[in-house]
Amino acid sequence: MLKKAFIFALLFVIAVMLFKSYRFAGPDQHLNEVATRYAEKGPQEVGAANLVTAVIVTYRGLDTLGEVTILFLAASIIGFVLKIRNDESTAYNPKIRKASEILATAATVITPLIFLFGIYVFINGHLTPGGGFQGGAILASALVLMLLANPVKKVNHRIISVVESISGFSFIILGILGLLLASGFLDNTIIGLGDFGELISAGAIPIIYIFIGLKVGSELSGIVSNLQETQKEEI
Amino acid sequence: MIITIIALILALAILLLAIIAVENKKLVVAIIAAGVVSLFASVLYLLLSAPDVAMTEAAIGSGLSTIIFFYVLNKIKKERKDHA
Numbered sequence: 001m002l003k004k005a006f007i008f009a010l011l012f013v014i015a016v017m018l019f020k021s022y023r024f025a026g027p028d029q030h031l032n033e034v035a036t037r038y039a040e041k042g043p044q045e046v047g048a049a050n051l052v053t054a055v056i057v058t059y060r061g062l063d064t065l066g067e068v069t070i071l072f073l074a075a076s077i078i079g080f081v082l083k084i085r086n087d088e089s090t091a092y093n094p095k096i097r098k099a100s101e102i103l104a105t106a107a108t109v110i111t112p113l114i115f116l117f118g119i120y121v122f123i124n125g126h127l128t129p130g131g132g133f134q135g136g137a138i139l140a141s142a143l144v145l146m147l148l149a150n151p152v153k154k155v156n157h158r159i160i161s162v163v164e165s166i167s168g169f170s171f172i173i174l175g176i177l178g179l180l181l182a183s184g185f186l187d188n189t190i191i192g193l194g195d196f197g198e199l200i201s202a203g204a205i206p207i208i209y210i211f212i213g214l215k216v217g218s219e220l221s222g223i224v225s226n227l228q229e230t231q232k233e234e235i
Numbered sequence: 236m237i238i239t240i241i242a243l244i245l246a247l248a249i250l251l252l253a254i255i256a257v258e259n260k261k262l263v264v265a266i267i268a269a270g271v272v273s274l275f276a277s278v279l280y281l282l283l284s285a286p287d288v289a290m291t292e293a294a295i296g297s298g299l300s301t302i303i304f305f306y307v308l309n310k311i312k313k314e315r316k317d318h319a
Contacts, residue, residue: 052287121290129286137294144302220299227306 047203049127056131057205057212062185065171067133068215072168075219082226099149107149114142122213123206132209136216143221147228155225160218167215174208242282245275262308270301 031039038055046054056064122135147153175185249272256268273296280289 050287130290131287134287134290134294137291137299141294141298144299220295224299224302224306227303227310230306230310 046205050125050129050131052129053126053131053205053209057126057208061175061208064212065175068168068171068212071216071219072164075222078223079226082230097151099151104149107145111142111145111149114145115139118142118213118217122209125209125213126205132212133216135209135213136218137220139213139217140220140224144224147224151228154229155221157222157225160222160225163214164218164222167211167218171208171211171215174204174211178204238282242279245279245282249275249279266301266304266308269304270297273297273300 030036038051038059043049043051043054046058118135118138118141120135121130121138122132125131125135143155147155179185252268252272252275256265256272259265259268273292277289277292277297280286280292
């Protein structure tokens with residue numbers, strides 16, 4: 001009771017503070033210095049129609065590499081923790097309920113479309129909203145649908161590991177190529193910028209984003225498939 | 236103007252669902268409420284002209300996170316049965 005009262009009092013104080021700042025401040029009228037720089041120089045320097053992608057992959061590429069590394073660590077730890085239990089009991093659990101016919105039938109039609117959409121999202125990340133992380137998550141969603149429709153299906157972890165390793169390694173290789181052939185780590189001008197707004201444009205950004213998409217997709221898929229396999233344990 | 240009204244409705248719905256997610260005794264309801272909060276948040280991001288963030292929130296927040304929570308919930312239930 002006392003704890004709840006404290007929580008609500010705290011929330012009330014936060015709400016008052018937010019209301020005050022909202023009432024007196026209002027939205028910014030001008031971009032700050034960094035944002036102005038991105039908005040004015042970005043298109044000609046980087047060549048990406050989607051400026052958000054330009055920032056994520058090139059201007060703050062090192063930060064993105066860190067993000068991918070953190071996701072890799074999370075997926076690895078989950079796999080490690082759940083793997084130990086699987087070793088104790090890998091017997092097939094006959095009590096798992098079969099998926100409904102509607103779900104199984106719909107999945108066969110929808111899953112390929114979701115895969116295609118995910119691939120589209122990270123291939124076009126430099127032109128339209130979206131990119132590697134969004135596309136990768138959508139790919140993982142397709143896998144989730146497959147697993148829900150076929151609860152006893154076993155995912156090939158080797159394929160996931162290979163895709164993950166190759167794409168992560170390639171990401172770093174492209175970064176190093178930036179050091180050797182262009183003006184810095186992960187610089188996208190190792191390839192010509194091409195025509196602004198075309199599919200083949202923005203230098204190495206689409207290639208990097210494809211690798212990020214595959215890596216994020218395989219990592220999230222690994223997390224989900226590890227969790228799904230724990231459902232098969234004997235009760 | 237219409238967008239402002241829609242945004243306000245979504246914001247209130249998010250607050251309500253957040254309270255439901257925290258207070259509800261049934262974990263299934265709490266998980267679904269949390270997922271819908273993410274879904275409405277992604278729509279809000281879209282209204283705030285941030286489509287990249289909206290896509291991320293929709294795919295991971297309301298999609299994958301909810302599924303992962305359900306897997307974990309299922310596992311918790313099994314462990315409780317084992318120890319009962």
